[in-house]
Each structure stands twice: as C-alpha cells, then as structure tokens.
Amino acid sequence: MSERDRRLFVFAALAVALPLVLLGALSLGSVPLPATSVVRSGLARLGVGSPSPLPEMGEVILWSVRLPRVLIAALVGGGLAVVGAALQSLFRNPLADAGLLGVGPGAALGAVLAVNLGWAQQRFLAMPFAACAGALLALLLIYAIAHAGGRPTLSGLLLTGLAVSALAGAGTSVLLVAVEEFRVRTVLFWLAGGLEGRGYEHLALAAAFVIPGSLALLLLARPLDVLSLGEEEAAALSLPVHGVRILVFGLCALVAGPVTAVAGSVPFVGLVAPHALRPLVGPLGRHLLPASFLAGAVLVVVADLAARSFGQYVELPLGSVTAFVGAPYFLLALRGQEGRG
Amino acid sequence: MSAVLEARGLAVDRGRRHVLRGVDLALQPGEGLALVGPNAAGKSTLVRALAGLLAPARGEILLEGRPLASWPRSGLAQRVALVAAEDEAPDRIAVEDRVALGRYPHRGALAPLTAEDRAAVARALRQTEIEHLARRPLGTLSAGERQRAALARGLAQEPAVLLLDEPATHLDVRHQLHLFRVLDDVRQCGVAVLAVIHDLPRAAAWAPRMALLDEGHITAEGSPAEVLESAAAERAFGVAIRGVPVGDGPERLWRFEERA
Amino acid sequence: MGALLLALLLAAPAMTAAEAPLRVASLNLTADELLVEMLPADRLVAVTRWADDADMSNVAGRVPATAVRLPRADLERIIALRPDLVVVSEYTDADFLRLVEKSGLRYHRMSDLDTLPGIRAAIVDLGRAVGTPDAAARLMARFDAVLAELARRLEGDPRPRVLYWGDPHTAGAGTAIGSLVEAAGATNVGRELGLRGIVPIAGEKAFAADPDAFLVAQGSGTSVALRQHPLLSRTRAVREGHVVEMPNRLLVALSDRAADAAWWLASRLHPARVSEAAPPPNLP
Numbered sequence: 001m002s003e004r005d006r007r008l009f010v011f012a013a014l015a016v017a018l019p020l021v022l023l024g025a026l027s028l029g030s031v032p033l034p035a036t037s038v039v040r041s042g043l044a045r046l047g048v049g050s051p052s053p054l055p056e057m058g059e060v061i062l063w064s065v066r067l068p069r070v071l072i073a074a075l076v077g078g079g080l081a082v083v084g085a086a087l088q089s090l091f092r093n094p095l096a097d098a099g100l101l102g103v104g105p106g107a108a109l110g111a112v113l114a115v116n117l118g119w120a121q122q123r124f125l126a127m128p129f130a131a132c133a134g135a136l137l138a139l140l141l142i143y144a145i146a147h148a149g150g151r152p153t154l155s156g157l158l159l160t161g162l163a164v165s166a167l168a169g170a171g172t173s174v175l176l177v178a179v180e181e182f183r184v185r186t187v188l189f190w191l192a193g194g195l196e197g198r199g200y201e202h203l204a205l206a207a208a209f210v211i212p213g214s215l216a217l218l219l220l221a222r223p224l225d226v227l228s229l230g231e232e233e234a235a236a237l238s239l240p241v242h243g244v245r246i247l248v249f250g251l252c253a254l255v256a257g258p259v260t261a262v263a264g265s266v267p268f269v270g271l272v273a274p275h276a277l278r279p280l281v282g283p284l285g286r287h288l289l290p291a292s293f294l295a296g297a298v299l300v301v302v303a304d305l306a307a308r309s310f311g312q313y314v315e316l317p318l319g320s321v322t323a324f325v326g327a328p329y330f331l332l333a334l335r336g337q338e339g340r341g
Numbered sequence: 342m343s344a345v346l347e348a349r350g351l352a353v354d355r356g357r358r359h360v361l362r363g364v365d366l367a368l369q370p371g372e373g374l375a376l377v378g379p380n381a382a383g384k385s386t387l388v389r390a391l392a393g394l395l396a397p398a399r400g401e402i403l404l405e406g407r408p409l410a411s412w413p414r415s416g417l418a419q420r421v422a423l424v425a426a427e428d429e430a431p432d433r434i435a436v437e438d439r440v441a442l443g444r445y446p447h448r449g450a451l452a453p454l455t456a457e458d459r460a461a462v463a464r465a466l467r468q469t470e471i472e473h474l475a476r477r478p479l480g481t482l483s484a485g486e487r488q489r490a491a492l493a494r495g496l497a498q499e500p501a502v503l504l505l506d507e508p509a510t511h512l513d514v515r516h517q518l519h520l521f522r523v524l525d526d527v528r529q530c531g532v533a534v535l536a537v538i539h540d541l542p543r544a545a546a547w548a549p550r551m552a553l554l555d556e557g558h559i560t561a562e563g564s565p566a567e568v569l570e571s572a573a574a575e576r577a578f579g580v581a582i583r584g585v586p587v588g589d590g591p592e593r594l595w596r597f598e599e600r601a
Numbered sequence: 602m603g604a605l606l607l608a609l610l611l612a613a614p615a616m617t618a619a620e621a622p623l624r625v626a627s628l629n630l631t632a633d634e635l636l637v638e639m640l641p642a643d644r645l646v647a648v649t650r651w652a653d654d655a656d657m658s659n660v661a662g663r664v665p666a667t668a669v670r671l672p673r674a675d676l677e678r679i680i681a682l683r684p685d686l687v688v689v690s691e692y693t694d695a696d697f698l699r700l701v702e703k704s705g706l707r708y709h710r711m712s713d714l715d716t717l718p719g720i721r722a723a724i725v726d727l728g729r730a731v732g733t734p735d736a737a738a739r740l741m742a743r744f745d746a747v748l749a750e751l752a753r754r755l756e757g758d759p760r761p762r763v764l765y766w767g768d769p770h771t772a773g774a775g776t777a778i779g780s781l782v783e784a785a786g787a788t789n790v791g792r793e794l795g796l797r798g799i800v801p802i803a804g805e806k807a808f809a810a811d812p813d814a815f816l817v818a819q820g821s822g823t824s825v826a827l828r829q830h831p832l833l834s835r836t837r838a839v840r841e842g843h844v845v846e847m848p849n850r851l852l853v854a855l856s857d858r859a860a861d862a863a864w865w866l867a868s869r870l871h872p873a874r875v876s877e878a879a880p881p882p883n884l885p
Binding site: 003092219220221222223225226228229230231232233235236237238239240278279282283284 | 389392393394414415417418419422423425427428429430431433434435438439442443445446449450451476494498
C-alpha cells in the first residue's frame with residue numbers, strides 16, 4: 001500500500017470508528033439501551049422521525065448522564081493526544097507528553113485545596129475550576145522560572161517543569177497528610193481519573209478550552225514541523241523559535257489543564273496515540289495532529305466505557321484503565337526504540 | 342557590481358570570547374567563495390552571523406545594501422539559505438517533505454504550497470540527485486545522502502545567497518565532485534555561494550576565490566594560490582604550503598611542510 | 602398500600618400526594634438504618650451494599666428483600682429505579698448532586714451528624730422529607746429516652762479520659778465519635794488536645810496524653826497494633842488492659858443507634874453504673 005493510501009485508510013478508519021464508538025458508549029453501561037433506540041432518540045430530539053422509543057428513565061440516562069460524559073471522554077482523549085503529538089514535536093522526543101508540563105500536579109494541588117477548604121462538597125464546579133487554576137498557575141510558574149535567566153533552552157524548560165511538578169506534588173502530599181480521612185479519599189478518587197458525575201457544565205468547561213486549543217495547535221502544524229528540524233535550522237528558516245515554543249507550550253497547557261481539571265489524571269493517551277499513528281500517517285503535523293485527536297478520542301471513550309462497566313463496588317478509575325493499556329504499550333515501544341538504536 | 346552580502350568590521354562574541362574581531366568580507370552575486378582557516382577560528386560563527394542567527398557585537402552586515410537587522414525575518418530567509426554541518430532533522434520525515442520545509446520562508450505557516458513551490462522542491466531534488474529517495478524516511482539514508490537532503494532544502498529556498506558549513510564532510514569522492522558542480526550550476530543563476538571547507542586541496546580545487554579567517558580577522562583573500570601560499574596562511578596553519586602546477590591548467594598539487 | 606396512602610394524606614395535610622415522595626433510594630448507611638425503621642418495605646427501593654453487613658449495619662437481616670442493594674452510587678442504575686427521593690450523605694460531592702438534579706431526581710442531604718443533637722435533628726428532617734414524621738418521632742423519642750436514662754445513671758461518676766485511636770487517626774472536636782465518647786460519660790482526649798475532625802495523631806502526642814483508656818474499632822487489627830506499638834504499648838492504659846474494642850456498627854452509628862452506641866460504651870467505661878450492654882427494651 002502506498003504511503004498516501006495508507007494514510008487515507010487510517011483517516012477513514014478513524015472517521016468511521018469514532019461515531020461507532022460513541023454510539024456504543026451511549027448504548028452500553030449499567031443500564032443497556034438498544035443502539036437503534038439511541039439513534040432514534042437522537043433523531044427525535046432533532047425533530048426528525050418518530051418520537052423516541054425509549055422509556056422516560058432511558059431518556060434521562062441517555063441525555064442527562066451518558067451523553068455529556070461520553071462527549072467529555074472524547075474531548076479529553078482528543079485534547080490529550082493532540083497535546084502529546086505537539087509536545088513530541090516540540091521536544092523532538094517521541095516519548096514526550098502532557099506530564100512534562102507540570103499541569104497534572106498543579107491541577108492536583110488545586111483540587112486538594114478545594115477539597116480541604118470544603119468547596120468541593122459545597123460548591124458546584126469548585127473542584128474543576130480550582131484544578132484548572134492550579135494547572136495554569138503551574139504553567140505560569142514554569143514560564144517565570146525558566147525565563148528568569150534569559151531565554152530558556154529546551155532542557156531548561158523540561159527541568160523547570162519537572163521541578164515545579166515535584167513542588168506541587170510535595171504541597172499536595174502535605175495537604176493530604178494533615179487532613180480528614182474522607183477528604184483524602186475524595187482527592188484520591190479524583191487523582192486516579194474518572195468522569196463519574198460529570199455533566200453538561202463540565203462538558204462546556206472542557207470544550208471551551210479543548211476545541212479552540214486543539215484547533216490552534218493544528219494551525220501550528222507547519223511551524224512544528226520546521227521546529228522539529230532543530231533549533232538552528234528552524235531559526236535559519238525564519239521561524240521565531242522561542243516565540244513558537246512558548247506559544248505551543250502555552251496552548252498545550254491550556255488544553256491539558258482543563259482536561260485534568262475535569263477528568264483527573266488520565267495518563268498515556270498523549271503518548272500512545274501519536275506514537276502509534278506516526279508510522280502510519282507520517283510525522284508531519286498536518287496529518288499527525290488531527291489523526292491523533294481522533295484516535296485519542298476513540299481510546300478514552302472506550303476506556304471510560306470499560307471503567308464504568310467493569311468495576312463492581314466502585315467505577316474503575318479512568319486513569320488506571322489507560323495506564324493498564326498504555327504502560328505495556330509504552331514499555332514495548334521503548335524496547336523497540338532501543339533495539340533500533 | 343554591488344555586493345549581495347557584505348560584512349563590515351564585523352565583531353561577534355560567543356559568551357566572553359571575542360570570536361570575530363573585525364571581519365570585512367563581501368560576496369558578489371554568482372561568485373563562489375571558500376572560507377578556510379584553522380580550527381576554532383570562527384568560521385562557523387561567521388557563517389551564522391551572516392545568516393542572521395547571531396547578533397554582532399560591533400560592525401554591521403548588509404544584505405542587498407540594507408542592514409541585516411532591518412530585514413523582516415521571512416524576507417531574510419527568502420534570500421539567505423544556511424546549510425549547516427549537523428543535521429538534527431527527525432528520522433521519520435520523508436526526504437521530499439524535509440526539502441519542502443525550505444519553502445517555509447516563502448509560504449509561512451498556513452498558505453498551501455503552490456505549483457511554484459513544488460517545482461522548486463523537485464528541482465532541488467534533481468540537482469542533488471536524490472529524487473529516487475524522495476519518499477524515503479530520512480533515518481534510512483546514509484550520512485552522505487542526508488547531507489545532500491539538507492543541501493536540497495537550502496536550494497529549495499531559492500536564495501540569493503547560499504551559505505554552507507562543511508557541506509562535503511560525509512560525501513564520497515563522486516558526490517563531492519557532484520556537489521561542487523551543483524554549486525557552480527547554482528552560481529550560474531546568480532546565487533552567491535560561500536562554503537566553509539576544511540579540506541584545503543578540495544577547497545582550492547573548487548573555489549574561484551578563497552578567504553582565510555584567522556584570529557578573528559580575514560587575514561588573506563584572493564585566488565586559492567594567493568591565499569594558501571601567503572605568509573598569513575603559514576601563520577594560520579603552522580605549515581608552509583606550496584602549490585605545484587599540474588599540467589597547463591589551473592590545477593595544482595599542494596605540498597604541506599611543517600614549519601621549523 | 603392504599604390505606605397507608607390515605608393515612609399519609611390525612612396525617613400530613615400540608616403535603617399533596619404528588620409532593621410526598623413514595624419511592625426512596627438511600628445512598629448511605631445511616632439513611633439505610635433510619636429508612637428501614639421508618640418506611641414500609643415497598644417504599645424503600647434501594648440501599649447500600651453495607652446494609653446487610655452485620656459488622657457494619659445495625660439493621661442487618663431486617664432490610665426488605667425488595668430493596669435493591671446498590672454496590673456503588675451508579676447514577677444510571679439509580680435513575681432506572683425511578684426513585685422520588687435520593688438520600689445522600691454530607692460527603693457527596695456537589696458535582697454529582699447537580700447531575701442528580703439535572704436527571705430530574707430530588708435529593709435529601711443528611712448533614713451535621715457529628716453531634717447527638719445534630720443526629721436527632723437529622724432524624725426529624727429525614728422523617729419530614731420522606732413523609733413519615735410519626736415514625737421519625739418514635740425513633741426520636743426512644744433516642745431521647747435512652748440518652749436520658751444513661752445520663753441519669755452516669756450522674757456523678759468520674760469521667761475517664763478516652764482516646765480514640767484509628768492508627769494513626771484520632772477523633773477531635775466536631776466528630777461523631779467524639780460526641781459518642783462524651784455521651785458515654787468520658788472525656789475525649791482528642792478534643793482536649795485541641796484537634797478537630799478525624800485527623801492523624803503522632804504516637805508521641807498520644808503517649809504524652811496518657812489517656813485512661815483507648816477506644817478502637819473491633820476486628821480492625823488496631824488493638825493488636827496498639828499492643829505492638831513501640832510507644833503506645835507502654836502507656837498505662839494498654840499495660841492495664843484498658844483498651845475498649847467497639848463493634849464497628851456501633852462505633853460509626855450515626856442513626857438513632859448512636860444512643861445505643863453511647864450506652865454500650867458507657868457499659869464498658871462505667872460497669873458499676875451501667876451493667877447491661879444494651880438499653881432496656883421497654884424504654885421510653
């Protein structure tokens with residue numbers, strides 16, 4: 001199969017897979033709904049065709065509980081995958097992802113604070129907003145520290161990110177240790193990742209950042225390609241290297257922060273999706289970024305379905321599901337890389 | 342004829358080291374200049390400064406008569422192409438796509454590539470004789486092939502000035518000769534070529550003109566024979582160089598003798 | 602069923618039939634215990650999985666078979682049961698509750714269960730919310746009577762100093778366990794130390810506090826841990842065997858059984874004054 005044909009095939013497969021997976025996730029769950037009924041219910045909402053065949057409680061489950069959740073899962077997966085692909089270009093390392101940004105630990109710190117102060121129980125959306133604020137503050141801190149000594153190098157950015165992550169993690173631990181037991185459990189559940197109880201407001205929060213952010217990253221596809229040639233060659237090709245780096249970094253944090261705020265920690269998606277797609281669609285941003293978005297969306301929708309289907313006493317944490325799949329993939333990929341090198 | 346790229350009293354520091362201390366150099370359209378000098382003389386620094394990547398501490402650089410600093414970034418890159426010795430391009434990118442990134446200064450981030458762009462890329466691939474590798478990932482190429490791909494990227498920029506830092510290091514003899522032929526072809530179209538060449542006989546065999554960079558200054562300039570046989574060259578390299586004519590043409594056999 | 606409904610309508614004229622929630626789902630153990638006492642079997646549609654656990658629940662074995670045991674708070678399953686009211690704890694998070702509302706369900710939140718007066722008020726509240734104020738009043742009357750009798754018997758007896766230990770947590774002020782200890786005629790060392798909530802306590806601090814007795818959960822291995830703890834095993838309380846192992850179902854009781862829990866603890870701390878482990882059945 002030629003390169004171009006292979007690429008077209010992959011895009012076609014993803015374009016078909018996503019709606020199928022969405023339909024499946026809307027139909028399956030602790031209360032199974034027939035897929036045809038789901039479709040007809042959807043059409044009925046749009047004013048097309050006969051009224052919904054679902055009983056009232058089925059309608060409620062589908063529209064109030066499942067639809068926002070499944071859409072959030074798609075946005076979370078798509079956003080994290082695009083961010084992963086962009087960061088892999090930026091750091092010129094196929095194993096980079098959102099974890100490098102300090103966004104996760106920053107968000108966790110925000111969430112712990114919200115729980116500590118009792119906001120999470122009292123105020124709606126308190127925890128996501130606090131987590132979002134924490135993530136963006138972490139980014140600002142990384143930016144400020146990295147720029148304190150003039151323009152930062154790539155490794156400077158990376159190391160600052162790691163240091164700020166460690167700092168945020170330490171703060172989180174202190175707060176967790178000194179606090180009431182039930183609050184610890186609340187935070188731990190959130191940290192492990194999950195979409196339980198997420199509604200349309202959370203969807204709006206996620207969409208407001210993920211959609212524009214991902215689009216912006218897509219528009220930066222060619223600059224990312226130029227950047228991947230190396231700092232010097234990129235500069236010689238008229239790319240404002242420093243500016244583009246900061247812009248990409250910032251966009252990645254703007255997408256990953258709210259995603260973490262809404263869904264907790266969902267690891268490996270940003271790593272696995274682009275890494276798996278790169279041999280199939282090529283490394284160019286204009287192919288890899290959109291393909292990653294689609295693949296990431298499919299992955300997390302399926303993972304979320306698994307999380308709510310296989311847990312008996314609690315939902316499986318979404319982060320654990322992605323880790324169970326992602327970590328072995330990651331290890332195999334690492335071995336493959338070393339074998340070649 | 343006015344110079345297309347000119348350095349006047351150029352001084353460049355790297356950290357606290359005064360690498361270039363007052364360089365005067367002018368490149369005419371269509372000319373070929375080999376830049377030689379001992380290790381750490383600052384040849385790479387000079388080339389990067391001429392490409393606008395390093396800010397001068399003193400002096401100025403003029404492109405088409407205007408100071409480099411007054412040029413917009415993309416305008417500069419449309420006219421000056423730098424092909425460095427090290428190639429950090431990722432392994433997975435296809436040769437053709439890598440070369441096509443040379444059109445970035447002309448197209449920017451969003452504009453799609455035009456037929457003109459594609460023609461420039463095809464021409465560059467043809468000139469460097471790597472058309473047959475167009476869709477291969479860069480990582481599957483030999484070092485020499487990668488170097489030619491880098492050169493093709495520079496040619497795809499369709500610059501007025503082509504700056505090359507050690508373009509021949511990984512090339513086998515056949516491809517080295519071919520490289521210089523490409524440079525001469527490109528010069529025919531009016532492109533000014535400056536190449537940093539480590540291998541003195543090789544540099545002398547190609548270059549119509551040569552400049553010697555030593556201790557931060559251009560200490561000798563002229564034909565290869567004039568430069569290599571000068572006292573400045575002996576001082577710079579620590580060897581006495583004599584060129585022995587071979588046949589009636591301009592070719593010479595170069596002899597190097599350590600100074601006593 | 603019809604007679605009951607009529608009775609409800611007559612007994613609570615302020616509520617229309619549409620307002621009084623018929624079907625109630627409980628998402629926390631305290632509500633399980635109270636609702637099993639207050640609601641007729643066909644009105645209780647769901648309980649938690651702990652309701653049947655004899656170790657955790659004071660109504661184990663008495664939960665109607667028709668009530669669905671929910672292994673977890675799965676909103677989809679809850680909706681499928683079509684409850685008119687969902688009873689949640691104060692620990693349930695706001696985002697989940699918003700979704701419950703958006704799904705067209707009403708919820709009642711149990712709160713302020715960290716003091717005995719708070720528990721009393723919560724019982725009344727719940728009774729009002731599910732439309733069984735009489736049943737709630739009965740529970741409340743018994744609750745008050747047990748505590749009053751207990752207070753009468755404990756009158757004048759010195760109060761031992763008790764430290765609840767949860768390896769490594771203790772109960773400070775503002776906790777149900779703290780209130781339990783105080784109702785049982787003891788002083789809560791956790792409160793004495795200025796702590797609030799269920800918080801960790803350093804071994805050294807616990808040692809220095811030198812309590813008269815330790816209170817631990819039965820069967821959690823905590824009493825063994827105490828006896829093996831390098832510092833705490835050397836406290837006067839442990840050496841003299843004053844370690845009270847309380848059954849879980851009583852220790853964490855936040856329903857009307859909190860009064861029984863206080864009674865049980867008092868029987869261990871003041872054996873001369875309170876000889877029976879359970880309150881006499883004929884109260885009030």
